[in-house]
Amino acid sequence: MTEATPIETFEVTCPHCKRPFEAQLMDGAAARHRGFKCPRCRLFIPYERASGHTAEAKAS
Ligand SMILES: [Zn+2]
Structure with missing residues (x-):
């Protein structure tokens, strides 16, 4: 695979x-x-702080 x-x-x-x-x-x-990088303020957002753990993966 x-x-x-x-x-x-x-x-x-x-x-x-x-x-x-x-x-x-x-x-x-x-x-x-x-984590993520905010496109607006360009600050790093740890995965833990990104909307708790409710972030949903989107199939695209
Ligand atoms: Zn921001």
Whole structure:
């Protein structure tokens, strides 16, 4: 099985500017680097803080 992994996007609400946006999860080497980058304020949002754990993966 060598199929490409489908890209998951999450709906995230930025805790800094309170704006919702869609983003792909950045999967870093360390767990603390897993998260999203807000396109508006460009701040990093840890996965843990991105709308709790209710972020839904959207099949596109
Ligand atoms: Zn933001």
